[in-house]
Amino acid sequence: MLERLNTASARTERAVEHYDWDELVQDDRVHRLIYTDPAIFAAEMTHIFGAVWVYLGHESQIANKDDFITVRLGLRPIILLRDSQGRIRALFNRCTHRGTTLCRRDKGSARFFQCPYHGWSFLNTGKLRSVPWPDGYACDFKDAKFNVAQVPRVESYRGFIFATLNADAPSLPEYLGPITKPIDEWLDRQPGGKIAVCEANRLRYKGNWKLAYDNSGDGYHVVFSHRSLLEMENRQADVANKGMSYYRGSPDNAPMYMAYMGHGHHFKDKRPNIEKRAGGLWAVEGPHPGMEHYAEALRRRFGAEAEEILDLASSEPVNINVFPNFSLLGNHIQVFEPLAVDETNVTWYGTAVVDEDGALGGAVDTINALRMRTQEQFPNFGEVDDLANFEEIQRGLACQEDEWVYMHRGLGIPGRVKTDEAGVITAPATDEAFMREYIKEWKRLMKATPKLVVQREP
Numbered sequence: 001m002l003e004r005l006n007t008a009s010a011r012t013e014r015a016v017e018h019y020d021w022d023e024l025v026q027d028d029r030v031h032r033l034i035y036t037d038p039a040i041f042a043a044e045m046t047h048i049f050g051a052v053w054v055y056l057g058h059e060s061q062i063a064n065k066d067d068f069i070t071v072r073l074g075l076r077p078i079i080l081l082r083d084s085q086g087r088i089r090a091l092f093n094r095c096t097h098r099g100t101t102l103c104r105r106d107k108g109s110a111r112f113f114q115c116p117y118h119g120w121s122f123l124n125t126g127k128l129r130s131v132p133w134p135d136g137y138a139c140d141f142k143d144a145k146f147n148v149a150q151v152p153r154v155e156s157y158r159g160f161i162f163a164t165l166n167a168d169a170p171s172l173p174e175y176l177g178p179i180t181k182p183i184d185e186w187l188d189r190q191p192g193g194k195i196a197v198c199e200a201n202r203l204r205y206k207g208n209w210k211l212a213y214d215n216s217g218d219g220y221h222v223v224f225s226h227r228s229l230l231e232m233e234n235r236q237a238d239v240a241n242k243g244m245s246y247y248r249g250s251p252d253n254a255p256m257y258m259a260y261m262g263h264g265h266h267f268k269d270k271r272p273n274i275e276k277r278a279g280g281l282w283a284v285e286g287p288h289p290g291m292e293h294y295a296e297a298l299r300r301r302f303g304a305e306a307e308e309i310l311d312l313a314s315s316e317p318v319n320i321n322v323f324p325n326f327s328l329l330g331n332h333i334q335v336f337e338p339l340a341v342d343e344t345n346v347t348w349y350g351t352a353v354v355d356e357d358g359a360l361g362g363a364v365d366t367i368n369a370l371r372m373r374t375q376e377q378f379p380n381f382g383e384v385d386d387l388a389n390f391e392e393i394q395r396g397l398a399c400q401e402d403e404w405v406y407m408h409r410g411l412g413i414p415g416r417v418k419t420d421e422a423g424v425i426t427a428p429a430t431d432e433a434f435m436r437e438y439i440k441e442w443k444r445l446m447k448a449t450p451k452l453v454v455q456r457e458p
């Protein structure tokens, strides 16, 4: 049963109906209000986080029937689950009685959810199961309106689960489009083309969510903002060119590039900087405690094959950014969750190798132990630099009289930004072309009238 939403967003629509989006988002600059205005933020929850495919979680987080995790679709609390029949659903985490959240845990396993307030209980299909002392009610509880509302469209791409409330959204593969190529390459590097999501680094910053998305492919800031990380990785006398050292010198002449792939998605490919040989990726991994011991044990055990195994423990040098809230960075899944116009969660999920058919000869635990170390590096020593920038941008943007934010690096230089037959736009690594392109898509979505619906079990 589908329900068209109507009055729900009418008020937020009215609040921004006189905004001139073409004035706020121009070719070379955007207005500060898109980061600071609560009315725009409220409209984004409909036009962006309601209307496009939003990443919710990975199938490995709800591997078995009845497993659930709690997440968000914009501001909407969601229970993402695999029901008792095995179907993946995204239920609104909201009791149909008086509206409280039904589930307050991060994850677990449950065939039904009992509301903590007055004890109504719901099956994990969303259907109302029972109401305490029903003789006090004159209504028919078989009416579908008492079943939990859920997101009507939930689909996976190779294990990554996305959802949208928009009945008119394109199919998920169509929405992802050419960005599936780097996603496939990232997955196919893993044995069996699979990963399992493990625990997370949870960070929060006082800034707008788009500041993180603007930065997700920004190759311009690296050597300046992450100087301490680069120095730490390269300070030992016997190591050189570790981590993101390829950004030193002249990054626009290095063999890396950014690509804008439509629907707001973009890709930073730094892989051409890495020597194409087994062990080439491991060779640039920054030093961390215990790594030599692990590497030597693997080399003793596996001989020359150890190099490929070590590459699996290393961070893949890509930023694959799927608008609006999902990135694959190194071995991480990074998820952005807007909380308010000036507050955002950034969660870095680690990923583990799964070796179902034993192709790794028993090395899988060693790889995952090393991989966990390599995954600690960036969120702890790099992401903090980025979050500090986002918070300071938000502070700077409080200067109301200084209105514009520029993203014109690369614009107007003949031959610098190229578009291929498929519409993929490429530019040098420090270019802001991806920002200009995604924000055009953002503007298109803010002007559009999406048809949002929820579903309930009949």
Ligand code: FES
Pocket: 095, 096, 097, 098, 099, 100, 115, 116, 117, 118, 119, 120
């Ligand atoms: S609010 Fe859930 S049972 Fe009352």
Ligand SMILES: [Fe+2]
Pocket: 215, 221, 222, 225, 226, 382, 386
């Ligand atoms: Fe950064």
